[in-house]
Amino acid sequence: MRGFFKKILGGGEVDCDEVLRLSSDYLEEELPAAKQSAIQFHLSKCGPCKAFVETLASTIGLLSRLPRITAPPGLKQSLIDQTRGDKGSSPS
Numbered sequence: 001m002r003g004f005f006k007k008i009l010g011g012g013e014v015d016c017d018e019v020l021r022l023s024s025d026y027l028e029e030e031l032p033a034a035k036q037s038a039i040q041f042h043l044s045k046c047g048p049c050k051a052f053v054e055t056l057a058s059t060i061g062l063l064s065r066l067p068r069i070t071a072p073p074g075l076k077q078s079l080i081d082q083t084r085g086d087k088g089s090s091p092s
């Protein structure tokens, strides 16, 4: 049913699946302007997708190129803490 609506809308709207699929192209700004803004619009109303794209952006180090997406100061540290926690949580 969602595919049916997608056809009617003619690519002006994107759904979660498409956002996830296109997220790296979106971050690289390799999509047509209409698609970029369609994804931007989706992110503005879809928390999970926004969180995914922001995490992906920080992971591939593109945050500095994306003024619209700002990394919370604690994000990097918390990722580092998580990584360390996974590897060395044995009390000594």
Ligand SMILES: [Zn+2]
Residues within 6 Å of the ligand: 015, 016, 019, 042, 046, 048, 049
């Ligand atoms: Zn979504």
